[in-house]
Amino acid sequence: xxxxxxxxxxxxxxxxxxxxxxxxxxxxxxxxxxxxxxxxxxxxxxxxxxxxxxxxxxxxxxxxxxxxxxxxxxxxxxxxxxxxxxxxxxxxxxxxxxxxxxxxxxxxxxxxxxxxxxxxxxxxxxxxxxxxxxxxxxxxxxxxxxxxxxxxxxxxxxxxxxxxxxxxxxxxxxxxxxxxxxxxxxxxxxxxxxxxxxxxxxxxxxxxxxxxxxxxxxxxxxxxxxxxxxxxxxxxxxxxxxxxxxxxxxxxxxxxxxxxxxxxxxxxxxxxxxxxxxxxxxxxxxxxxxxxxxxxxxxxxxxxxxxxxxxxxxxxxxxxxxxxxxxxxxxxxxxxxxxxxxxxxxxxxxxxxxxxxx
Amino acid sequence: xxxxxxxxxxxxxxxxxxxxxxxxxxxxxxxxxxxxxxxxxxxxxxxxxxxxxxxxxxxxxxxxxxxxxxxxxxxxxxxxxxxxxxxxxxxxxxxxxxxxxxxxxxxxxxxxxxxxxxxxxxxxxxxxxxxxxxxxxxxxxxxxxxxxxxxxxxxxxxxxxxxxxxxxxxxxxxxxxxxxxxxxxxxxxxxxxxxxxxxxxxxxxxxxxxxxxxxxxxxxxxxxxxxxxxxxxxxxxxxxxxxxxxxxxxxxxxxxxxxxxxxxxxxxxxxxxxxxxxxxxxxxxxxxxxxxxxxxxxxxxxxxxxxxxxxxxxxxxxxxxxxxxxxxxxxxxxxxxxxxxxxxxxxxxxxxxxxxxx
Numbered sequence: 001x002x003x004x005x006x007x008x009x010x011x012x013x014x015x016x017x018x019x020x021x022x023x024x025x026x027x028x029x030x031x032x033x034x035x036x037x038x039x040x041x042x043x044x045x046x047x048x049x050x051x052x053x054x055x056x057x058x059x060x061x062x063x064x065x066x067x068x069x070x071x072x073x074x075x076x077x078x079x080x081x082x083x084x085x086x087x088x089x090x091x092x093x094x095x096x097x098x099x100x101x102x103x104x105x106x107x108x109x110x111x112x113x114x115x116x117x118x119x120x121x122x123x124x125x126x127x128x129x130x131x132x133x134x135x136x137x138x139x140x141x142x143x144x145x146x147x148x149x150x151x152x153x154x155x156x157x158x159x160x161x162x163x164x165x166x167x168x169x170x171x172x173x174x175x176x177x178x179x180x181x182x183x184x185x186x187x188x189x190x191x192x193x194x195x196x197x198x199x200x201x202x203x204x205x206x207x208x209x210x211x212x213x214x215x216x217x218x219x220x221x222x223x224x225x226x227x228x229x230x231x232x233x234x235x236x237x238x239x240x241x242x243x244x245x246x247x248x249x250x251x252x253x254x255x256x257x258x259x260x261x262x263x264x265x266x267x268x269x270x271x272x273x274x275x276x277x278x279x280x281x282x283x284x285x286x287x288x289x290x291x292x293x294x295x296x297x298x299x300x301x302x303x304x305x306x307x308x309x310x311x312x313x314x315x316x317x318x319x320x321x322x323x324x325x326x327x328x329x330x331x332x333x334x335x336x337x338x339x340x341x342x343x344x345x346x347x348x349x350x351x352x353x354x355x356x357x358x
Numbered sequence: 359x360x361x362x363x364x365x366x367x368x369x370x371x372x373x374x375x376x377x378x379x380x381x382x383x384x385x386x387x388x389x390x391x392x393x394x395x396x397x398x399x400x401x402x403x404x405x406x407x408x409x410x411x412x413x414x415x416x417x418x419x420x421x422x423x424x425x426x427x428x429x430x431x432x433x434x435x436x437x438x439x440x441x442x443x444x445x446x447x448x449x450x451x452x453x454x455x456x457x458x459x460x461x462x463x464x465x466x467x468x469x470x471x472x473x474x475x476x477x478x479x480x481x482x483x484x485x486x487x488x489x490x491x492x493x494x495x496x497x498x499x500x501x502x503x504x505x506x507x508x509x510x511x512x513x514x515x516x517x518x519x520x521x522x523x524x525x526x527x528x529x530x531x532x533x534x535x536x537x538x539x540x541x542x543x544x545x546x547x548x549x550x551x552x553x554x555x556x557x558x559x560x561x562x563x564x565x566x567x568x569x570x571x572x573x574x575x576x577x578x579x580x581x582x583x584x585x586x587x588x589x590x591x592x593x594x595x596x597x598x599x600x601x602x603x604x605x606x607x608x609x610x611x612x613x614x615x616x617x618x619x620x621x622x623x624x625x626x627x628x629x630x631x632x633x634x635x636x637x638x639x640x641x642x643x644x645x646x647x648x649x650x651x652x653x654x655x656x657x658x659x660x661x662x663x664x665x666x667x668x669x670x671x672x673x674x675x676x677x678x679x680x681x682x683x684x685x686x687x688x689x690x691x692x693x694x695x696x697x698x699x700x701x702x703x704x705x706x707x708x709x710x711x712x713x714x715x716x
């Protein structure tokens with residue numbers, strides 16, 4: 001069961017909750033924009049469904065609602081940002097604007113963010129570069145849920161990568177992918193429906209392949225993109241590891257098994273090697289390589305050529321990364337955003353706590 | 359059947375062949391170094407086994423042995439290099455050195471290479487950054503062999519990505535992976551042995567899953583990392599597409615189905631949208647983000663923690679990206695490099711053509 005809500009309603013509720021826990025108006029609006037971008041693009045697991053989780057992290061004093069973010073290291077094309085325990089929803093766009101300014105000055109800009117928290121969908125941040133005719137990059141590490149190839153233990157998060165690339169008349173190319181085989185959200189859907197999941201998504205607590213949607217809950221792990229070793233899971237592990245290192249070791253955040261859990265019923269481990277979790281964001285100015293219009297014309301050509309490839313099945317065609325999300329965006333802005341009953345209940349309870357009507 | 363050869367012998371033979379077709383001593387030695395790096399690291403498909411293919415491209419005047427490489431566009435942290443139809447073996451390290459110089463000046467450096475050819479293993483180029491305490495990046499597009507999700511047609515190469523990251527006492531982290539599920543080399547082994555291949559590596563000419571090692575030869579295609587749509591093949595397609603765009607559209611090389619084929623029995627398509635094929639290389643100075651020694655200590659900690667994870671099977675443990683290649687390097691430098699009889703025959707014929715004894 002799900003009901004439809006307008007973007008305006010959800011945005012305003014989210015903004016008000018973030019204000020209630022102490023954020024400035026500017027930060028509350030930014031946080032609400034990032035969460036609503038997920039709901040509108042159809043990444044339901046990363047939208048308002050996360051709001052009560054962020055509030056619980058604030059209650060545990062793991063999120064700072066009045067952060068003073070500081071650049072602690074800098075060169076003309078790079079910077080490291082101490083996010084002062086801000087929500088990543090707020091620190092990542094802040095860092096992305098620094099990267100964009102640096103790219104304006106010297107062609108490209110890269111900002112490592114440490115002492116941060118969950119940043120919502122990576123695609124929001126990478127897409128900030130598009131209006132400047134830049135290619136945007138965003139990645140983050142996250143709570144350990146994924147087992148490296150041959151490991152029983154979870155050592156990596158779903159560690160997403162997003163890259164946004166502008167086109168001329170076509171919609172931009174927006175890659176936004178977890179480096180695990182399946183997102184946790186897909187497991188939750190199967191759990192609700194009581195259905196088995198395809199082989200290659202998870203392993204059980206002993207490291208065996210499993211089709212049990214509850215395997216991760218019961219001590220198992222998500223598998224990296226590519227699944228088992230034979231099917232190239234070592235490549236997905238390598239990508240997830242790369243994201244962990246670039247997001248966290250570069251700037252001084254926690255990495256691997258030390259990434260603080262998103263859920264508040266688990267405490268962070270003792271003797272942490274860094275602060276909070278980490279992101280890396282970047283921007284490359286297209287005309288630092290060739291005239292932007294030439295590039296964008298060829299992007300249109302690339303997109304049209306790929307869309308028109310003969311397809312395996314008459315009911316499908318080749319999709320461009322980001323295309324399904326642009327289609328959903330249009331639908332949801334017109335028709336509303338569907339929330340399932342558990343999320344609605346959760347938001348109602350959250351509203352009551354702060355005297356806000358959901 | 360295979361026989362063992364010393365690195366010195368293969369290096370000297372390769373250098374001499376490259377000299378014979380007109381390369382300068384410097385370029386011949388560089389090309390030989392890149393090819394031998396593949397043989398030593400165990401990427402047999404990208405070493406001296408490719409040499410006769412490069413010569414055939416030169417005979418077809420698709421490779422220029424006396425290139426005058428020029429920077430055609432530049433900012434403090436970026437450049438675009440016209441490789442003048444050089445072998446990528448030669449243009450990519452040249453570009454990498456420009457990237458490293460730019461990173462010294464302003465924290466990071468990115469060089470797009472157009473009008474180039476096959477560049478051997480990506481890992482050779484990314485690893486050039488290591489001795490400067492930089493993180494190195496290299497990617498390239500390649501002849502179309504991979505079908506995007508839902509496509510019958512091959513539109514992407516195996517488009518590899520490599521990232522090399524220094525550690526302190528541990529060996530560096532070296533990711534070097536094709537964005538396809540399996541490399542062509544694995545198919546060739548199965549073909550020689552007359553064995554079927556696992557599901558998820560290839561599709562047949564109608565786009566059906568196949569276990570036939572000859573499927574690609576017969577009009578089928580390699581599958582992207584992640585294999586079918588259910589198993590997240592759309593992510594591998596997205597990564598391969600990203601590499602294609604960043605390697606080629608950024609600088610003005612050919613992309614997608616227009617990438618000139620490596621095999622000389624196929625001619626490039628008419629009306630090409632760019633010149634040659636393309637690469638992107640980059641370097642990020644670690645101390646542009648935090649002191650290099652801090653970073654490298656944490657890399658050691660990361661590597662040791664991952665290596666010591668409890669493993670699924672007592673006979674295996676978690677490997678660090680690049681670790682199998684470092685083990686092979688030691689073995690092959692000590693014991694010699696195994697070449698199979700077809701490669702030996704091919705090199706003997708090549709030698710006879712140029713009056714060189716293999």
